[in-house]
Amino acid sequence: MTSRTIKVLLAEDQSMVREALAALLGLEDDIEVVAQVARGDEVLTAARDHDVDVALLDIEMPGATGIEAAAQVHKELPTIKLVVLTTFGRPGYLRSAMEAGADAFLVKDAPAAQLAEAVRKVLAGERVIDPTLAAAALADGANPLTDREREVLRAAADGSTNAELAAALHLSQGTVRNYLSTAIQKLAVRNRAEAVRIAREKGWL
Amino acid sequence: MTSRTIKVLLAEDQSMVREALAALLGLEDDIEVVAQVARGDEVLTAARDHDVDVALLDIEMPGATGIEAAAQVHKELPTIKLVVLTTFGRPGYLRSAMEAGADAFLVKDAPAAQLAEAVRKVLAGERVIDPTLAAAALADGANPLTDREREVLRAAADGSTNAELAAALHLSQGTVRNYLSTAIQKLAVRNRAEAVRIAREKGWL
DNA sequence: ACTGCCGGATGACAGATGTCATACGTCGAC
DNA sequence: GTCGACGTATGACATCTGTCATCCGGCAGT
Structure with missing residues (x-):
């Protein structure tokens, strides 16, 4: 499995952003976007149907959040690596994403190069999280609300x-x-x- | 000017989205992204410095909104065509964008193909707006608040x-x-x- | 000159909201 | 088997919010 291309599933509700991200990943020789979905509740079936290595999940989606989708995939297809992507760097999101089994957590205002980087790293078994956000998540503690x-x-x-x-x-x-x-x-x-x-x-x- | 490439300025605060959109536009032979900025208040100077044909402006940006930036560019460099891009299909945004001199108004959940399309059309003198949104804007009427x-x-x-x-x-x-x-x-x-x-x-x- | 709208203000009133003490049943932890 | 946390509920109370009538000065239109 050293030289096979990495197969990526891309979940993001805004078409323009989704297809733009696909274009961005398409520029990488070792990455191939094999499936795209626009809803959280379509992630699992797409993942089953497409022999995916890495799923890239936006959090804010109709149907189910990227975090919920991550949890589903993690449970049913635990070999798939999970990269959660979000507009909002909210500490609680990071925590929930990790609990849902995510391997990487990226915010959309990070440099684009980090996206392909993260995909490669999670496949190599690494975890990728923004240190600032990790610190904030730890500082805030857990959700105090019942x-x-x-x-x-x-x-x-x-x-x-x-x-x-x-x-x-x-x-x-x-x-x-x-x-x-x-x-x-x-x-x-x-x-x-x-x-x-x-x-x-x-x-x- | 029939065969020259179209020079585009891209303004969007989220790096990942901005660079992804740049990658998307870069796939088009006749379009070239000549400048990228992440803040509304950097649009005007970038436009002055780069001999731009079309400015692509996200609304939600720090410094100044894409609409404010559009107004500035429209006033100082009226030959530059203005495409306003936004996550939120809010009728009032469309209205303000048009008043600011925008030539096109796109929402990010429209298909990616419409982006390059819009760039070409505005350069050809056309206006591009979502008909549904236009109807909503007209139905809502103007902002009633003082x-x-x-x-x-x-x-x-x-x-x-x-x-x-x-x-x-x-x-x-x-x-x-x-x-x-x-x-x-x-x-x-x-x-x-x-x-x-x-x-x-x-x-x- | 008059009318109307806007910005700004007051006082009175009704209803919505936030706090607190208290109560009860369920459930998991120890 | 007791203790604590949670979900649920009530009643009383103080405060905040929303409404209304009314007022003033300025300014744009007619």
């Missing part, structure tokens, strides 16, 4: 009122307020809007 | 409290609430969080 707090906060993110949240989540209004209150305190902020913002920034939402 | 309302809403977007907004904008708390109240009514929503969300979606923020 499942329910996170759900409520996520639902509250669009500006829904307590009554709407209660109805949507089958909870009492008081309970909704309790969850939001504890989330607000855990994140050390003053209202739900700030809580949403901070949780998003950290990648905890 | 300058002040927009400023206050933008400042409120991070979850700041009325007191903080008042201090930051040198207004009384009551005035802040009045502006937010009128914004909320104009956008036909129920609270500031929804107002922020809707204004963002429309590209009015």
